[in-house]
Amino acid sequence: MTFSVVVNVMPKAGISDPQGQTIERALPALGYTGVNGVRVGKRIMLEIEAATEDEARARATEMCERLLANSVIEAYEVAIGEARTEGAQA
Amino acid sequence: MTFSVVVNVMPKAGISDPQGQTIERALPALGYTGVNGVRVGKRIMLEIEAATEDEARARATEMCERLLANSVIEAYEVAIGEARTEGAQA
Amino acid sequence: MTLREGLHRELGLTDDELQAIIERLGRDPSYTELAMFSVMWSEHCSYKSSRSHLASLPTEGPHILVGPGEGAGIIEVAPGVSVAWKIESHNHPSFVEPFNGAATGVGGIVRDILSMGARPIALMDPLRFGHLDDARTRYLVDGVVHGISSYGNSIGVPTVGGELVFEECYEENPLVNVACLGLVDGRLMSGRADVAGHSVVLFGSATGRDGIGGASVLASAEFDEHSHEKRPSVQVGDPLTEKLLIEASLELIRDDLVAGFQDLGAGGLSCPTAEMAAKSHMGMDLDLDRVHLREADMEPFEVMISESQERMLAVVEPGNVGAVLEICGKWGLEASAVGEVTSSGNIHVRLNGATVAEVPAESLADEGPLYDRPRRRPDWLDALQARAPGDDSRGDLEKAFLEVLGSPSVASKRWAWEQYDHMLFLGTVQGPGGDAAVLRLPGTDTAVAVTTDGPGRFCFLDPYEGAKLAVAEAARNVACVGARPVAITNCLNFGSPERPEVMWQFAEVVRGIRDACEALATPVTGGNVSFYNETQGRAIYPTPVIGMLGVLESAGGSVGLAFGSAGDALVLLGETRDDDFGGSEYAKVVNHTVAGRPPVLDLEAELRLQGVLIEAATRGLVRSSHDLSSGGLAITLAESALAGRIGFALRERGGQDHRWLFSESPSRAIVTCSGAALDEVLSLASDVGLPASTIGEVGGDALDFAVFALPLELATRTFEDALPSRLSATMA
Amino acid sequence: MRARVGVVVFPGSNCERDCVKSLSQLGAETELVWHDDPVLPEVDIVVLPGGFAHGDYLRTGALARFSPIMQAVTDHAERGGLVLGVCNGFQVLCETGLLPGALHKNKGLKFMCKWTELRVDNAATPFTSRASTGSVLKIPINHFEGNWYCDPETLQGMRERDQIVLRYVDNPNGALDDAAGIVNENGNVFGLMPHPERACDELLGSEDGIVLLGSAIDHVLKTTPARV
Ligand SMILES: Nc1ncnc2c1ncn2[C@@H]1O[C@H](COP(=O)(O)OP(=O)(O)O)[C@@H](O)[C@H]1O
Ligand SMILES: [Mg+2]
Numbered sequence A, B: 001m002t003f004s005v006v007v008n009v010m011p012k013a014g015i016s017d018p019q020g021q022t023i024e025r026a027l028p029a030l031g032y033t034g035v036n037g038v039r040v041g042k043r044i045m046l047e048i049e050a051a052t053e054d055e056a057r058a059r060a061t062e063m064c065e066r067l068l069a070n071s072v073i074e075a076y077e078v079a080i081g082e083a084r085t086e087g088a089q090a
Numbered sequence C: 001m002t003l004r005e006g007l008h009r010e011l012g013l014t015d016d017e018l019q020a021i022i023e024r025l026g027r028d029p030s031y032t033e034l035a036m037f038s039v040m041w042s043e044h045c046s047y048k049s050s051r052s053h054l055a056s057l058p059t060e061g062p063h064i065l066v067g068p069g070e071g072a073g074i075i076e077v078a079p080g081v082s083v084a085w086k087i088e089s090h091n092h093p094s095f096v097e098p099f100n101g102a103a104t105g106v107g108g109i110v111r112d113i114l115s116m117g118a119r120p121i122a123l124m125d126p127l128r129f130g131h132l133d134d135a136r137t138r139y140l141v142d143g144v145v146h147g148i149s150s151y152g153n154s155i156g157v158p159t160v161g162g163e164l165v166f167e168e169c170y171e172e173n174p175l176v177n178v179a180c181l182g183l184v185d186g187r188l189m190s191g192r193a194d195v196a197g198h199s200v201v202l203f204g205s206a207t208g209r210d211g212i213g214g215a216s217v218l219a220s221a222e223f224d225e226h227s228h229e230k231r232p233s234v235q236v237g238d239p240l241t242e243k244l245l246i247e248a249s250l251e252l253i254r255d256d257l258v259a260g261f262q263d264l265g266a267g268g269l270s271c272p273t274a275e276m277a278a279k280s281h282m283g284m285d286l287d288l289d290r291v292h293l294r295e296a297d298m299e300p301f302e303v304m305i306s307e308s309q310e311r312m313l314a315v316v317e318p319g320n321v322g323a324v325l326e327i328c329g330k331w332g333l334e335a336s337a338v339g340e341v342t343s344s345g346n347i348h349v350r351l352n353g354a355t356v357a358e359v360p361a362e363s364l365a366d367e368g369p370l371y372d373r374p375r376r377r378p379d380w381l382d383a384l385q386a387r388a389p390g391d392d393s394r395g396d397l398e399k400a401f402l403e404v405l406g407s408p409s410v411a412s413k414r415w416a417w418e419q420y421d422h423m424l425f426l427g428t429v430q431g432p433g434g435d436a437a438v439l440r441l442p443g444t445d446t447a448v449a450v451t452t453d454g455p456g457r458f459c460f461l462d463p464y465e466g467a468k469l470a471v472a473e474a475a476r477n478v479a480c481v482g483a484r485p486v487a488i489t490n491c492l493n494f495g496s497p498e499r500p501e502v503m504w505q506f507a508e509v510v511r512g513i514r515d516a517c518e519a520l521a522t523p524v525t526g527g528n529v530s531f532y533n534e535t536q537g538r539a540i541y542p543t544p545v546i547g548m549l550g551v552l553e554s555a556g557g558s559v560g561l562a563f564g565s566a567g568d569a570l571v572l573l574g575e576t577r578d579d580d581f582g583g584s585e586y587a588k589v590v591n592h593t594v595a596g597r598p599p600v601l602d603l604e605a606e607l608r609l610q611g612v613l614i615e616a617a618t619r620g621l622v623r624s625s626h627d628l629s630s631g632g633l634a635i636t637l638a639e640s641a642l643a644g645r646i647g648f649a650l651r652e653r654g655g656q657d658h659r660w661l662f663s664e665s666p667s668r669a670i671v672t673c674s675g676a677a678l679d680e681v682l683s684l685a686s687d688v689g690l691p692a693s694t695i696g697e698v699g700g701d702a703l704d705f706a707v708f709a710l711p712l713e714l715a716t717r718t719f720e721d722a723l724p725s726r727l728s729a730t731m732a
Numbered sequence D: 001m002r003a004r005v006g007v008v009v010f011p012g013s014n015c016e017r018d019c020v021k022s023l024s025q026l027g028a029e030t031e032l033v034w035h036d037d038p039v040l041p042e043v044d045i046v047v048l049p050g051g052f053a054h055g056d057y058l059r060t061g062a063l064a065r066f067s068p069i070m071q072a073v074t075d076h077a078e079r080g081g082l083v084l085g086v087c088n089g090f091q092v093l094c095e096t097g098l099l100p101g102a103l104h105k106n107k108g109l110k111f112m113c114k115w116t117e118l119r120v121d122n123a124a125t126p127f128t129s130r131a132s133t134g135s136v137l138k139i140p141i142n143h144f145e146g147n148w149y150c151d152p153e154t155l156q157g158m159r160e161r162d163q164i165v166l167r168y169v170d171n172p173n174g175a176l177d178d179a180a181g182i183v184n185e186n187g188n189v190f191g192l193m194p195h196p197e198r199a200c201d202e203l204l205g206s207e208d209g210i211v212l213l214g215s216a217i218d219h220v221l222k223t224t225p226a227r228v
Helices: A018-026 A053-068 B018-030 B053-068 C015-025 C031-040 C091-096 C098-114 C135-154 C213-222 C239-254 C270-279 C300-305 C318-330 C361-365 C381-386 C397-405 C456-461 C463-480 C500-520 C585-589 C603-618 C632-644 C657-662 C675-687 C712-730 D016-025 D069-078 D088-096 D152-160 D209-223
Strands: A002-011 A035-049 A074-084 B002-011 B035-049 B074-084 C064-066 C073-078 C081-089 C118-129 C159-166 C175-184 C199-204 C260-263 C283-287 C311-316 C334-342 C346-351 C354-360 C428-430 C437-440 C447-453 C484-493 C524-530 C543-552 C569-573 C624-627 C648-650 C669-673 C692-698 C702-704 C709-711 D004-009 D029-034 D045-048 D082-086 D102-104 D112-120 D136-143 D147-149 D164-168 D179-183 D189-192
Touching: A002 A053, A002 B035, A018 A035, A018 B035, A018 B053, A035 A053, A035 B002, A035 B018, A053 A074, A053 B018, B002 B053, B018 B035, B018 C239, B035 B053, B053 B074, C015 C031, C015 C361, C031 C270, C031 C300, C031 C354, C031 C361, C073 C484, C073 C524, C073 C543, C081 C098, C081 C118, C081 C447, C081 C484, C081 C543, C091 C098, C091 C135, C091 C175, C098 C118, C098 C135, C098 C175, C098 C239, C098 C260, C118 C135, C118 C239, C118 C437, C118 C447, C118 C543, C135 C159, C135 C239, C135 C712, C159 C437, C159 C447, C175 C447, C175 C484, C175 C524, C175 C543, C199 C239, C199 C318, C239 C311, C239 C318, C260 C270, C270 C283, C270 C311, C270 C346, C270 C361, C300 C346, C300 C354, C311 C318, C318 C334, C346 C361, C354 C361, C397 C585, C397 C632, C397 C657, C397 C709, C397 C712, C447 C463, C456 C463, C456 C543, C463 C484, C463 C500, C463 C543, C463 C603, C463 C624, C484 C500, C500 C543, C500 C603, C569 C603, C569 C675, C585 C632, C585 C657, C603 C624, C603 C669, C603 C675, C624 C632, C632 C648, C632 C657, C632 C669, C632 C702, C632 C712, C669 C675, C675 C692, C702 C712, C709 C712, D004 D016, D016 D029, D016 D209, D045 D069, D045 D088, D045 D209, D069 D082, D069 D088, D082 D088, D082 D209, D088 D102, D088 D189, D112 D179, D136 D209, D164 D189
Parallel strands: C081 C524, C118 C159, C283 C346, C484 C524, C648 C702, D004 D029, D004 D045, D045 D082, D082 D189
Antiparallel strands: A002 A035, A002 A074, A035 B035, B002 B035, B002 B074, C064 C073, C073 C081, C081 C175, C118 C175, C199 C311, C199 C334, C260 C311, C283 C334, C346 C354, C428 C437, C437 C447, C447 C543, C484 C543, C569 C669, C569 C692, C624 C669, C648 C692, C702 C709, D102 D147, D112 D136, D112 D164, D164 D179, D179 D189
């Protein structure tokens, strides 16, 4: 089966996030006050072929550990979406 | 109240995503087969002060249009999370 | 098959053009053929409005190995050392999507250079935008510079200079021009398909539905029953693939595996196939099943005109195809033999064995329409030229000086060029910030100087004189660093050619370039025409951007603009006229006026000045050299002082103070030299009858204009902060 | 005898030729090594040059770390061989784990190409022996992601061991502790954001890069038994 997988990678808490800070600083000039704690990370979407949802999750997690996130500065989370059978694949 | 807001920004369908393609092409060499359709976008988390959830959503959406997403090539979605009262703010 | 009534118009072809196509083919074109004609006969690909004018430009010279007509001009700069030099525009895409528009503009010009078999070694980015008070303009500036930085840096081609000019007329039509210099790497390539039976190999990125834009009406025309989503026509750059394309291409050429070579740009696959076949009076069979696609269900017309980036086409002896595919594979590029050269003269396109297009290559490439469009001198021009040029004094000279120094078009462009790698290849002897960049060519001792100039205001006031001033200024900038100007490339940015006033401006500009290039012996090696830069009938200033290439005798002998040592003499070369204020920075910034006539240029005087500048540099007589342009004497002195972090004091003055300080008479420069060299410098000038006078000396920490003085510190802040502070207003 | 240097080329590297040129000028024997090769040729020093390996897609150095050559580079480092990572090469070394920390975007969120001044805070490494502690070198930077970071405990240890070898005099990118160049605990792996190969020619503005590259060559000549 093919599982749609979403991986969210965000800067770890406590680590400076220049991109988030820059957006936060730009907002008041655009008329947006009362916006705080802006953090910018990555969202990675993929389709993984696996027999079970658990297998898909395990492989996605391993990919995060090894590749998709850098644990020195980033934290990740994995979400598994709907599954499709092979035939229906685009 | 303060609402946690998540904005996901992804390349629009039909717009090429060289980053996603490059990662996808690299995966087999790293031992990951059966992974397709890799797309890389942004995930932005923010805290918005607003009276109601609708107001928070409206402001986040406007910010996406004006700043957070590039509507020519990117599609975005806004999700509103839990609300906290001012006092509890971090 | 009958075409839907009016379809050709939606594709930008006129009724007459359609008729010409039908007559040429002896039948109605198929949809795919119509799409191919629509891109190949577009203004952009066929130069149908400009061709007849461009034909008058001088294109030959002793150093010119290849003139206009190929991917780029080729200039021999030393025995056995040749460079490719070319400029392109990416104005409209950059307005729609600044980051990717500018990025793919870089990609396009780099492939032009590559198609000649040259390694791209330097970029320049002449840019023009509206006013920085406008938030959208700030967004465009930031996005365009970021796009160039991101793409140019990633593909490993340093950006060594450019322009950043702000005028209201560019508000809805920013100009994003990019020039590229390449070093010929062994064999010179050409876009030819000489031998029937040779294979045609397409390599690089997969072909997607990018840049199909207007032609997407074909999808709905032909396939009404399906509802095709209207695709975005924005192209996203992939710098990694472009970098690999450069390395793979150069390796293919080095290994002598390629017989003919061309890039894919505007017009997609239709363009190199038709042009290469037509140039060799041959044909090509193409099998679209073999084109690697990004999206599976593409229509044949989409494959033929898609402008997907980062692709090249090589004509290859059949026995070499394996080796070509292997090298592409090594660099991680997709590649496939998509067809072969034939002697049919036709571009014959098949899908699943069925013919989808079969048209004479020459009809696509060479037989496009040629227009002699009506021209009319604008009726507003007399009145504009008759108006006062904005040369009034405002009294407070120091205030006027700081206004001009801090005006975004004059102020330091460090904000932009520090975002560009300008040092790669260990050749940047002089980087951005001076009159011209000086580059030592990798692997050689030869050095060249490059600069771009395009004084839109002068051309607006008088296109003929303005164009001459553009060429003269570009040549002077190159001469200042000690290089002999040898050739230009040019990017002609104009409004709609269908308006007689614009066409008149165009013809006048071309005439001006011709006359100046003839006088200065700098032939035109190619360029680009960008029409339709207008919004709601309001055209941009006619803006020819001249890319000048000069040659230095030795890299070590180049001269910069920075003042050197205290006590050096300040020598003003050339004649200052009091009333050269039309289109000047002073008139614009201090008096808010763009009117009158541009400064008067005497090409003979210009040649004398340049001769002296080059000679003085070559003999090692001068410590600094800087021409007088925007802002006149005052700004030139200030820029040299700031660059050298040392002040100066004027002793001499001439005429009314503000005229003397801000007039923009051309053909002038400030050189500095030691007391010991002064006599020799002065006699170099007097030998050729060039006015020269010692007007002061270098030293101290003040800009001392005799009539007022201010600390170096203050001027530095004004000059350096102007752009970043305006741009940071709401930057994100 | 000459020091032998292998300069690794990843798809997207762009400073490899400049490294070869500057190192050859200093007397080294240089060769380019393709990233896809699982073995290193016989070399004394491995250089990971600047550029945009794999386009810097995902994260700088993230994909390059998996190139077949990196195992051989790691082995070379573990044997005590010298490894020098410049700019993108530094980023690859951090991703690979041969150097501590990670590099994220410059604090100003802009690419920066400019001259910087660097203070040598440890002249006792194989890469800095030609300098004296406290001396200042003029070497240019050229990067978007040079903002080095590590966790507080790691930093503590690195300070104690003097692993932060070069510090910016005027921190341009927000790097923790002004770090411009760091070594591993053994001192044989050195990563720095500035480009020493761009500062080996007075005509281009400085020769201070020779101090660093020359030190590495000296180290090889001093410590390697003569080869036949
Ligand atoms: N967009 C840009 N990119 C890179 N360099 C730039 C850019 N704009 C200006 N520069 C550099 O700033 C310096 C001053 O530019 P300009 O005032 O146009 O020079 P000049 O008046 O001598 O033609 C030049 O060295 C130029 O190359
Ligand atoms: Mg100049």
